[in-house]
Amino acid sequence: MAMEKLISVLFSKFILLLLFLDVTNACGLQLGFYSGTCPNAEQIAYAVLYKYISRDPTLAPSLLRMHFHDCFVRGCDGSVLLNSTQGYKAEKEAFPNLSLRGFHVIDAVKSELEKKCPGVVSCADILALVARDAVFMIGGPSWDVPTGRRDGRVSIDTDALEQLPSFTANITELIKDFSAKGLSVKDLVVLSGGHTIGIGHCSSISDRLYNFTGKGDTDPSLDPKYASALKEKCKLGGDNLKTVEMDPGSFRTFDEGYYSNVAKRRGLLRSDAALLDDVQTRTYVQLQSVTHGWTFAQDFGASMIKMGSVGVLTGNQGEIRKRCAFVN
Structure with a gap:
């Protein structure tokens, strides 16, 4: 059994290596991109991030979500970090991004890297590295992040409204949104597992609880006991800014609990519940829920690598911002 387990681990690492090489060839990213220009870039980013996560672990899900929101709008180019200007509103002003933290x-990471390696490490790469390290710091998996992204110069709020998957989306809409970014149905269900950490707002589930079809009813896809528990926390006409756990009981731990909840019809958002409406996504949910996340950690790393290569700028494209909130 020990030998079989070793062979399984080695095979998994070989498959991930092939994936890394594929990413490198496909979009110009590469492992160790800064090895010659800023050898300690990843260690510097990790050290700065650790100071924040050790004090406030709840930052981890938001930083993961920030990377996701960046990649789904104009590609992984750091555009979600840009501030609005007098001429336009930036992505961070769009409704789905107002709750980003x-x-x-x-x-802070960018500032430290600029001290050590001025004008070298992009904000887009910082986002990718920080998302990976934040997940790892709260007990989740780690994965090798190919780097070499450059920063975009455009950030428009309406792009975020049009391109980010909605928390009210059905499975057909979700599959379409992910496919538009070159991501598969498996990537959809795997990346949805990121909801194992973090919180949602009562405003996001109010309709599911109190007015699902416009007739004052509750979403019938919700487990009745779970719906009752949510109603205790999110009162009708109450504080919409009040929060509830995405993965009750372990919302600060990166584990397979999310899939166990979804399988029991206890997915918080409509987009979570929608994973039971497709054969492939439902099968994955059920597999992880009964095997205690047997492949989840490995799958999540692979899908994050794939997502992190969406629409990247490399070579002479874009720029390396001096400050992440402003173009040079």
């Missing part, structure tokens, strides 16, 4: 963490 942790911009100050990205700024």
